[in-house]
Amino acid sequence: MKPPICCLCNDRFEPSSGGLIYFTEDQDDKKHNEILKQPGYTGHPSNAFWFCEKHYLQAKKLSNLTKSEAFKILKSD
């Protein structure tokens, strides 16, 4: 797992104040996460991102979208 640094504002934060959001898997995520499920592989799921307290709730609302759809909205704010 990556250390908790907000993927929007790059703030390092305590895991208790923000959280990890899993977006809907797109084709690439499905491929990537299939590989991670194989024995011996460890890694960070490509559809999982850390968000600080400030951005967590906003990101949570968009977790039913794929990451590219969600980031388009999050970054336009």
Ligand SMILES: [Zn+2]
């Ligand atoms: Zn943030």
